[in-house]
Amino acid sequence: MAELKPAYLICGDDDAKIDAWRARVRRRAEAERGPGGLDAFDARASDPGEVVAALSALTFDPGTRYVLVDDVGAWKAAELEPLESILAEMPPDTVLVAIARGKALKQLSKAVEKAGGEVREYAAPKPWELPKWILERGRELGVQVDQEAAKELVGLVGTSQQRLSRELEKLALAVHPSANVTTADVEATAARDTSPQAYDLADALVAGDLRATLALAEQLESHGERPGRLVFPVVRRLREVHRAASLLDRGVPEGKVGEALKAPPWLVKKTVARAKKADRAALERAICVFADLEIDMRGGGDVQLDEDTAFSLALARAAG
Numbered sequence: 001m002a003e004l005k006p007a008y009l010i011c012g013d014d015d016a017k018i019d020a021w022r023a024r025v026r027r028r029a030e031a032e033r034g035p036g037g038l039d040a041f042d043a044r045a046s047d048p049g050e051v052v053a054a055l056s057a058l059t060f061d062p063g064t065r066y067v068l069v070d071d072v073g074a075w076k077a078a079e080l081e082p083l084e085s086i087l088a089e090m091p092p093d094t095v096l097v098a099i100a101r102g103k104a105l106k107q108l109s110k111a112v113e114k115a116g117g118e119v120r121e122y123a124a125p126k127p128w129e130l131p132k133w134i135l136e137r138g139r140e141l142g143v144q145v146d147q148e149a150a151k152e153l154v155g156l157v158g159t160s161q162q163r164l165s166r167e168l169e170k171l172a173l174a175v176h177p178s179a180n181v182t183t184a185d186v187e188a189t190a191a192r193d194t195s196p197q198a199y200d201l202a203d204a205l206v207a208g209d210l211r212a213t214l215a216l217a218e219q220l221e222s223h224g225e226r227p228g229r230l231v232f233p234v235v236r237r238l239r240e241v242h243r244a245a246s247l248l249d250r251g252v253p254e255g256k257v258g259e260a261l262k263a264p265p266w267l268v269k270k271t272v273a274r275a276k277k278a279d280r281a282a283l284e285r286a287i288c289v290f291a292d293l294e295i296d297m298r299g300g301g302d303v304q305l306d307e308d309t310a311f312s313l314a315l316a317r318a319a320g
Contacts, residue, residue: 007117202237227311244275
């Protein structure tokens with residue numbers, strides 16, 4: 001077993017990996033010291049002085065002592081001096097694990113590294129990387145998730161890793177004793193995203209209604225959705241309507257269109273209705289606009305714009 005460092009700073013926006021870190025620390029502390037073996041603090045309710053007091057407290061218990069502090073991003077740089085001092089001379093057989101959501105204070109990172117500790121930053125997967133992440137998370141849970149099922153799960157549930165992980169756990173239980181998760185399993189079991197639907201935004205694009213498109217985008221943003229998280233479900237919806245429109249243009253009966261889409265009846269009905277009114281060339285143009293946007297957001301475009309501006313321009317071009 002690798003030798004423990006005196007301190008760890010775990011930061012970033014990959015909620016799944018950060019939560020896994022927290023769970024491992026708790027399990028290890030309780031395995032070595034028994035129930036309640038972890039000293040846990042919430043930085044939103046406890047200041048650095050309280051954590052320092054706990055680290056400094058004498059204990060006659062044998063073995064390593066673990067102190068976990070959640071949400072250290074709530075602390076201000078001016079408050080950190082007591083913690084920096086004790087990190088410079090950490091009590092023996094004591095391990096401090098500090099967790100920050102997003103970027104950690106540079107001052108705290110430097111103090112942890114100077115103390116011989118370790119800073120680990122975990123970036124969340126991009127929206128287009130989530131299906132691959134779902135496959136990996138599924139394997140950890142002992143199930144094999146079909147690639148199309150992974151895409152369907154993102155489209156239905158949204159891009160929150162925590163929600164996706166919970167839905168995967170539900171799916172693993174639902175398909176037992178089978179170890180395979182299909183698109184049909186996802187459609188039957190997964191809870192849909194409760195925020196205003198990105199599908200509605202895509203439908204406004206399909207209709208070429210710029211005013212409704214921008215209003216819905218603003219509404220989604222007010223619910224905490226970021227542009228990068230909306231691209232996947234919007235493009236998925238555009239492709240659904242485009243496929244339905246193509247099939248109808250070829251004279252395929254509506255019933256057969258539903259079979260080809262492999263979607264729930266309620267969604268097929270809505271998609272076919274949109275497809276009947278849609279301009280297929282406009283749909284193709286909108287899909288291309290969002291393909292260019294994805295390249296730009298990955299840093300591969302010729303023009304570098306901030307995420308919000310790039311998304312707004314893409315909406316205007318697609319709706320127009």
